[in-house]
Amino acid sequence: MTDTDTATQAKFQRLRLQRFLMAQLNYLITYVVIITTWLFGEYHGTELQALSHILIGFGTQAVFLWLLISNLNLKFRDPSMTVAQIVVATLLLTYMLVYVGELRGSMTTVYAIILLFGVFQLSRRAFVVCSGFALACFGSLIILEPMLLPEPAPVNRMLLQWFLLACFLAWVSMFCSYIRDLRERLQMRHNTLQVHQETLKGMMGQLESLATTDGLTGLLNRRTFYQEADRRLTLLTPGKTAGLAVIDLDHFKQVNDTYGHDVGDKVLKSFAQIARESLREDDLLARFGGEEFILLIHHADVDLLNQCVERIRQRFAQTRFAGLPEDYRCTLSAGLSLLGPGDRLDERIRQADQALYAAKAAGRNCSQISDAAYA
Numbered sequence: 001m002t003d004t005d006t007a008t009q010a011k012f013q014r015l016r017l018q019r020f021l022m023a024q025l026n027y028l029i030t031y032v033v034i035i036t037t038w039l040f041g042e043y044h045g046t047e048l049q050a051l052s053h054i055l056i057g058f059g060t061q062a063v064f065l066w067l068l069i070s071n072l073n074l075k076f077r078d079p080s081m082t083v084a085q086i087v088v089a090t091l092l093l094t095y096m097l098v099y100v101g102e103l104r105g106s107m108t109t110v111y112a113i114i115l116l117f118g119v120f121q122l123s124r125r126a127f128v129v130c131s132g133f134a135l136a137c138f139g140s141l142i143i144l145e146p147m148l149l150p151e152p153a154p155v156n157r158m159l160l161q162w163f164l165l166a167c168f169l170a171w172v173s174m175f176c177s178y179i180r181d182l183r184e185r186l187q188m189r190h191n192t193l194q195v196h197q198e199t200l201k202g203m204m205g206q207l208e209s210l211a212t213t214d215g216l217t218g219l220l221n222r223r224t225f226y227q228e229a230d231r232r233l234t235l236l237t238p239g240k241t242a243g244l245a246v247i248d249l250d251h252f253k254q255v256n257d258t259y260g261h262d263v264g265d266k267v268l269k270s271f272a273q274i275a276r277e278s279l280r281e282d283d284l285l286a287r288f289g290g291e292e293f294i295l296l297i298h299h300a301d302v303d304l305l306n307q308c309v310e311r312i313r314q315r316f317a318q319t320r321f322a323g324l325p326e327d328y329r330c331t332l333s334a335g336l337s338l339l340g341p342g343d344r345l346d347e348r349i350r351q352a353d354q355a356l357y358a359a360k361a362a363g364r365n366c367s368q369i370s371d372a373a374y375a
């Protein structure tokens with residue numbers, strides 16, 4: 001089970017416990033009714049019956065609480081145990097109604113309150129079955145009362161109460177069904193919104209990627225390079241330098257003209273891959289334009305910068321590209337420079353560019369270091 005699953009499960013368990021505790025208020029009301037009717041001599045049963053009702057109530061609720069706290073309820077098909085809790089509460093209420101005499105009429109509404117606990121959990125069918133069960137329990141009173149009490153209530157009154165309860169529960173069922181529909185619609189709307197939110201997030205990510213990277217090579221684009229390089233320049237501490245290299249593929253026009261633009265694109269993509277694989281994660285590599293690339297290595301001196309560029313140059317010069325003849329080798333030239341704290345980026349790029357021209361003039365497939373790097 002993932003951490004998210006565990007968190008969700010814990011959240012639902014908390015909700016179930018909250019609902020259970022709320023139901024205890026209902027029980028409390030029935031205990032208060034039993035005790036007060038008994039105190040006022042209105043309770044038609046014995047003390048033992050009154051006590052047994054309260055004890056059964058405490059006992060059954062203790063079992064539910066234990067199941068919830070020990071997470072054993074999670075093993076059930078319905079971990080909320082809604083039907084079981086409704087059945088127990090309905091039976092206990094019926095047991096109480098036998099003995100509360102005149103209060104019976106008003107206390108029948110508690111059946112509806114018990115059913116309300118199932119409004120979000122029970123299916124429409126289960127809700128109707130639970131309502132039917134409540135009616136059957138109350139109906140059984142009409143049959144059993146003459147056997148249980150010496151002075152049973154008049155049958156006509158009992159039948160009328162049963163009929164009123166049936167009407168009331170039918171209304172509650174309809175109302176709960178309406179609430180459930182409303183909730184389902186809200187849930188659907190919420191789900192749709194969530195899907196839209198995910199899509200938007202994805203699109204934002206794509207837009208960001210489009211705005212910051214070069215579509216062909218996947219490297220950073222020129223604008224993002226400037227932003228990030230400027231930021232890194234401000235982080236340079238006195239005495240430290242960053243290495244800057246402008247890299248240009250040699251005779252690239254020839255590749256395009258002879259073997260086609262598609263092959264040229266593949267060479268550009270391969271260069272990006274080779275260069276990225278030859279560098280560390282935090283080295284900044286960007287496509288500067290056309291077949292020109294720019295590299296910034298944080299905390300590098302001339303030697304380190306030279307080593308990095310040489311690594312790329314040699315690997316690139318040894319690579320065979322699909323679409324080019326077997327013995328055709330592409331090469332690159334590079335101009336190197338160093339950046340120190342307080343330096344102007346565009347000025348250093350211009351110097352690296354000049355060094356690149358020098359490398360081209362020196363026969364290509366090599367790198368040159370700007371004199372300014374030694375200053």
Ligand SMILES: Nc1nc2c(ncn2[C@@H]2O[C@H](COP(=O)(O)OP(=O)(O)OP(=O)(O)O)[C@@H](O)[C@H]2O)c(=O)[nH]1
Binds near residue numbers: 250252289
């Ligand atoms: N396939 C492809 N070619 C590109 C792309 N961007 C620029 N180019 C080509 O790169 C070539 C650059 O040519 P030049 O600037 O003459 O340079 P070069 O042929 O590499 O010569 P030197 O730099 O002097 O070695 C041009 O033909 C551009 O069309 C691209 O995205 N894909």
